[in-house]
Amino acid sequence: MSASVIEALRLTKRYGGATAVDDVSFAIAPGEIFGLLGPNGAGKTTTILMLLGLTDITSGEARVLGHDPVREPLAVKRRVGYLPDSVGFYDHLTAADNLAYTARLIGIPAAERGRRIAAALARVQLLDVGDRRVATFSRGMRQRLGLAEIMMKDAAIAILDEPTSGLDPQATAELLAMIRALKQDGVAVLISSHLLDRVQSVCDRVALFQSGKIVLLGTVEELGRQVLGGGFAVEVEAQGEGLAERLRQVPGVQAVEETGPGRLRLLTQRDVRPEAAAAVVAAGGRLTRLSVEEPSLEVIYTRYFENQGESQNQGARDAA
Amino acid sequence: MRREGSPWHGLGVVFLKELSDHLTSARMRVLEWLVVLTALAALYGAIQQIKESTAEDPYLFLRLFTATREQYPLPSFVSFLAFLVPLMAIGLGFDAINGEHNRRTLSRILAQPIYRDALLFGKFLAGLATLGISLLALWLLVIGLGLWQLGVAPGGEEMVRAFVFLLVTIAYGGVWLALAMLFSIVFRSAATAALVTLGLWLFLTVIWSALAPAIASVIVPPDPRYAALGLPTPETTELQTMLARFSPSTLFSEILLALLDPSTRALGPIYLNQLQGAVVGAPLPLAESLTMAWPQAVGLIAGTIVLFVIGYVIFQRQEVRA
Numbered sequence: 001m002s003a004s005v006i007e008a009l010r011l012t013k014r015y016g017g018a019t020a021v022d023d024v025s026f027a028i029a030p031g032e033i034f035g036l037l038g039p040n041g042a043g044k045t046t047t048i049l050m051l052l053g054l055t056d057i058t059s060g061e062a063r064v065l066g067h068d069p070v071r072e073p074l075a076v077k078r079r080v081g082y083l084p085d086s087v088g089f090y091d092h093l094t095a096a097d098n099l100a101y102t103a104r105l106i107g108i109p110a111a112e113r114g115r116r117i118a119a120a121l122a123r124v125q126l127l128d129v130g131d132r133r134v135a136t137f138s139r140g141m142r143q144r145l146g147l148a149e150i151m152m153k154d155a156a157i158a159i160l161d162e163p164t165s166g167l168d169p170q171a172t173a174e175l176l177a178m179i180r181a182l183k184q185d186g187v188a189v190l191i192s193s194h195l196l197d198r199v200q201s202v203c204d205r206v207a208l209f210q211s212g213k214i215v216l217l218g219t220v221e222e223l224g225r226q227v228l229g230g231g232f233a234v235e236v237e238a239q240g241e242g243l244a245e246r247l248r249q250v251p252g253v254q255a256v257e258e259t260g261p262g263r264l265r266l267l268t269q270r271d272v273r274p275e276a277a278a279a280v281v282a283a284g285g286r287l288t289r290l291s292v293e294e295p296s297l298e299v300i301y302t303r304y305f306e307n308q309g310e311s312q313n314q315g316a317r318d319a320a
Numbered sequence: 321m322r323r324e325g326s327p328w329h330g331l332g333v334v335f336l337k338e339l340s341d342h343l344t345s346a347r348m349r350v351l352e353w354l355v356v357l358t359a360l361a362a363l364y365g366a367i368q369q370i371k372e373s374t375a376e377d378p379y380l381f382l383r384l385f386t387a388t389r390e391q392y393p394l395p396s397f398v399s400f401l402a403f404l405v406p407l408m409a410i411g412l413g414f415d416a417i418n419g420e421h422n423r424r425t426l427s428r429i430l431a432q433p434i435y436r437d438a439l440l441f442g443k444f445l446a447g448l449a450t451l452g453i454s455l456l457a458l459w460l461l462v463i464g465l466g467l468w469q470l471g472v473a474p475g476g477e478e479m480v481r482a483f484v485f486l487l488v489t490i491a492y493g494g495v496w497l498a499l500a501m502l503f504s505i506v507f508r509s510a511a512t513a514a515l516v517t518l519g520l521w522l523f524l525t526v527i528w529s530a531l532a533p534a535i536a537s538v539i540v541p542p543d544p545r546y547a548a549l550g551l552p553t554p555e556t557t558e559l560q561t562m563l564a565r566f567s568p569s570t571l572f573s574e575i576l577l578a579l580l581d582p583s584t585r586a587l588g589p590i591y592l593n594q595l596q597g598a599v600v601g602a603p604l605p606l607a608e609s610l611t612m613a614w615p616q617a618v619g620l621i622a623g624t625i626v627l628f629v630i631g632y633v634i635f636q637r638q639e640v641r642a
Binding site for chain 2: 045046049052054055071072073074075077078080081082083084086087088089090091092101102104105106107146149
């Protein structure tokens with residue numbers, strides 16, 4: 001048994017003739033935040049439903065905490081919290097009553113129920129509106145209530161489907177902070193989203209989906225190197241002689257351009273800020289600013305499909 | 321390969337939650353008042369009628385359910401129930417599953433450690449229990465009013481007949497509840513499900529009883545020898561009765577006939593030679609009446625189970641995502 005909490009092995013899902021998920025494999029480690037990213041209809045939700053045992057697997061195998069979701073769905077669902085895309089609650093019940101219903105379904109003993117519901121509501125900052133009907137809740141509050149359900153469940157894995165879609169920037173930031181808090185509790189988090197840059201900030205690793213297939217998998221840094229051949233840009237502002245020359249010799253630096261007086265832009269394969277600072281200081285320069293631009297998933301994603309398109313065109317020309 | 325865990329896990333939780341939803345919902349309150357008021361109107365007519373006609377009937381109490389007032393024709397209490405119980409059952413079931421879909425609660429609930437069985441069966445049982453509670457309250461109300469207004473205590477046999485009548489009425493509601501839930505699984509829109517169920521109900525209750533003789537006489541044309549004598553052809557009549565019994569309403573009214581009118585000797589066509597030696601108009605013992613109504617009662621229960629199972633199979637295979 002490996003250390004992964006979720007293992008997907010060549011998962012495939014077909015609806016009639018259409019293939020929704022095609023030969024998808026990945027593994028998630030405990031306490032990791034893993035992003036399933038890609039456009040709508042790329043097969044992210046179907047993958048999630050297969051992992052939860054909520055839809056049949058056409059072929060391939062899934063293991064969630066060592067259980068097979070097809071044969072032992074209850075064992076899986078007992079330990080996994082799920083926040084569906086635009087989650088719904090019973091509008092005529094209060095937030096606490098909604099959680100109480102789920103708590104009874106999970107089988108939390110009556111003596112513990114009240115305490116765990118209150119603790120979960122407090123963690124998502126909904127404790128003071130816990131006795132209000134959910135009908136009055138905003139979208140962000142509903143998403144937070146969904147997270148509270150996962151926290152109350154004491155889940156080992158949280159699966160969040162499009163948790164930030166339709167939220168304003170502040171609500172998104174709050175939600176992402178709560179997701180990071182889940183990670184600190186040692187919960188493995190699987191996030192699906194089509195909003196690349198927002199989710200990039202919380203994910204340890206990502207898988208990019210395209211028409212049912214995983215086309216890229218790894219950390220954002222790895223993907224940047226793979227697709228962009230580098231991708232970091234380090235901005236240096238410093239006064240001194242021959243700094244550009246010195247910086248060009250720093251390992252990992254691919255190119256240096258002067259963008260203004262005393263301003264240099266380094267294209268690098270990784271974050272070389274410590275080495276760059278040492279080089280400037282060693283050259284007797286005065287360092288005034290040092291910043292790094294990480295490669296954005298948006299850029300990686302766009303570039304990847306541009307490359308794909310080019311190679312396809314190339315192939316078409318070769319064939320012709 | 322067996323799946324792990326019990327399908328009943330969570331059944332009680334779903335049942336209690338749905339029951340509390342039903343009992344507190346505005347929809348239920350409207351339906352209850354509709355049933356109570358119309359039933360009281362029918363009952364008032366029946367009581368007046370019984371008071372006016374001399375009370376020679378040995379089953380005076382059962383007349384409460386079936387009597388109609390002669391001057392002001394108002395349907396009897398049981399015909400009101402035959403009409404309103406389906407309406408109530410459909411009102412309870414038409415949005416059972418598609419409502420969860422549309423509120424987007426279904427995938428969240430099914431991600432909890434329960435099987436779909438528990439959700440569906442819990443909802444059905446809660447609907448049936450709600451019907452049972454309302455009908456029991458109504459039944460007690462009728463008995464109480466009868467005691468008070470007629471001033472005659474019912475006999476033991478009358479009470480047993482009246483109680484079996486209550487059980488049969490709940491089973492009758494169960495058929496429509498199962499049908500409404502089936503359509504709530506099939507149709508994503510609650511309005512479509514409600515309309516289709518109501519349409520089928522009207523068809524089976526109103527149109528089918530007129531259609532059954534027509535279909536029967538097409539399949540088995542009446543024998544001209546019987547027609548010359550002005551008699552119905554036995555084969556045609558038998559087929560017609562069989563066809564009519566596909567409607568739960570027909571089954572229900574036949575059961576009521578056997579239960580609430582002890583002088584009923586047969587449901588359906590009967591030959592003169594079968595009546596030889598019978599004292600026409602003499603009441604049958606309770607056990608005989610029950611035996612007569614038994615096939616129809618089994619038909620109602622079987623119909624409920626068949627409809628529920630069809631719904632269950634479709635629900636199990638349905639995709640969770642909206």
